[in-house]
Amino acid sequence: MSSYSIKDLEQLSGIKAHTLRIWEQRYSIITPKRTDTNIRTYDDQDLKLVLNISLLKDHGYKISEISKMSIEDMYREVVKISDRQQNYPDQIHALTLSMIDLDEERFEKIVSTNILQFGFENTMIHIIFPFLNRIGTLWVTGSVGPAQEHFISNLIRQKLIVAIDSQANKHRPEGKKYMLFLPEGELHEINLLFSNYVIRARYNKVIYLGQSLPFNELAFAYNLHKPDYLFTSITSVPSNHEVQPYVDQLVRAFPESHLLLTGYQVIGQDITIPDNATIINQIDDLIRIASI
Structure with a gap:
């Protein structure tokens, strides 16, 4: 299981560290672990929670409403949005979640759906590469583990090889x-x-x-x-x-x-x-x- 700093969460979710602290204090919606020196740390489940909250907020849900949802309810709403909406930031969020869970089936569904709608080239330019850029720093710092890096890289590589063969x-x-x-x-x-x-x-x-x-x-x-x-x-x-x-x-x-x-x-x-x-x-x- 990976360990993330509050800055890692900010970079991956787009939610400012200051806002994350407010959510923690006001709504108890996220509960970080603490190091011996009282520094906040987060695990994969925390990251998924923040990504889901970010997606719901982007689609009009208020944080006060989200804080009352169970994890299961939140996940169901996120799946509905991901299946319904086809805009680039949502798909990048969904890819991040598939990376954390090493979920190949979810990755395939996201990428295949976007290729059908936007075409292969646009999917690569507007979704895959921004996604890789978002998590690139985390690979270097070790916040995202080698298994997650290799998982995503190999799936993207397979898609590229199939597309190249078609040309x-x-x-x-x-x-x-x-x-x-x-x-x-x-x-x-x-x-x-x-x-x-x-x-x-x-x-x-x-x-x-x-x-x-x-x-x-x-x-x-x-x-x-x-x-x-x-x-x-x-x-x-x-x-x-x-x-x-x-x-x-x-x-x-x-x-x-x-x-x-x-x-x-x-x-x-x-x-x-x-x-x-x-x-x-x-x-x-x-x-x-x-x-x-």
Whole structure:
């Protein structure tokens, strides 16, 4: 069972820490545990309770009414809202709950329903990625455990692979050739997989090399295919001070291709970018390039 601070609850639910304290004191609606130094801590059940309260409040329920509900009544109302409403914040809340409970059936229902209504690409952009961003800090701090992280990541990865397979062999004769890879040691693949889908959906050809690719193997594949674009996402590897030398190495080694860069270690950093390279700050940048 995970342990959360009041700041973790604030980040996941959107309910301010000050408000959570008021609920505790005025309505006894949530009862945190206390450390030896009197710091509030919360468990998975507390987090689910706060997420459910947040959803009910967003749909017009007053906190005084919610405080009188049993846990079972609250859950029934939340399920009704989740099944009825199809707006992005509600679905992100529902995904968070499915992650906490490791509930694959609930995850599948949420994602499949949204794909039917909004389409795969919009579901990824407006629901899945905001959800991943919301819980990303908690993964780093350890508030969300490896089991929960792996559970969600693998389910999303499966959805991406199925969607990519649906775009196989659809490239147009005038489409561009993209080579996608992650630097050696880099394992955060979801961004790269979604980029694969986005590029293929615009009828371009993709050579997908995947995670943790040694530089010499990239050079081998490059010489074989001579792509128009090289695309990589740098999230954790190389580390901050090694990113510029790595980018410089790519530019020198592959001057005939245009280098597309994204990821935490690139976006918003002081990286010097030559003329044959572009930073992809948001998915719309990649959509624009892939649509040319």
